[in-house]
Amino acid sequence: MSPSAVDFGAVPWPVRTRRTSLRPVRPDDREAVHAHRGLDEVATYLSRGPLDLDEVAERIASDLARARPGHPEPLLGLVIEVDGAVVGDAMVRLEPDGPDGWAAFLGYTIHPGLAGSGLATEVAEALVRLCFAYLDVAVVKADVFVPHRASQRVLEKAGLRRVAEKPAGSDGDGHPRMDDYVYAVTAAEWAASAPGDGGRSPG
């Protein structure tokens, strides 16, 4: 049995961070997304290789279908904009977490021309906040290949911690080629993690 349906419509778009703006992906983002998703270096630690333009279009169509209310495999596909230009993409994929709740799995990609300046960390922090504030998930998780230290740092800075290791090819749709670390933060851990005495407010 699945938990009650997720409503991505509850999220007020765009979601802004200090330098970025996040919004749901659209079909006309195809070229802009391909500009980074088509690069070999971007795919090194992703479970799929570089995407051609048609594959990007298929992925956007699938994301849009999965974002509709009641879809059995809910997923929110987003683009990351800086100064109005698409510089990356992100996703929140939901899986049942027991009979009553959802676990959210995060993904993010930044164009290599802008890597190393903290943008992915801003985005990951915003995605965690979005998941707990608007999607009411029980836990936020991410799978990261073991050698991918940069993404592990992003998750650690966003408040997740390493909770498990999965051998390559053990499960998942992505047919991983390397061992994975699982990172996670629960709603209670996240609420308690803000500096000071007051904890985090969800908005």
Ligand SMILES: CC(C)(COP(=O)(O)OP(=O)(O)OC[C@H]1O[C@@H](n2cnc3c(N)ncnc32)[C@H](O)[C@@H]1OP(=O)(O)O)[C@@H](O)C(=O)NCCC(=O)NCCS
């Ligand atoms: C991984 C990725 C998202 C990082 O984006 P970014 O905007 O450069 O990330 P940030 O600048 O917020 O943080 C990167 C952190 O990794 C660290 N880092 C970068 N390269 C590293 C390396 N080779 N080894 C160890 N740490 C590294 C940085 O120093 C920084 O940590 P710090 O703040 O403690 O110094 C980006 O490179 C990317 O999109 N890669 C391709 C897609 C991808 O792999 N997505 C993640 C799938 S799990």
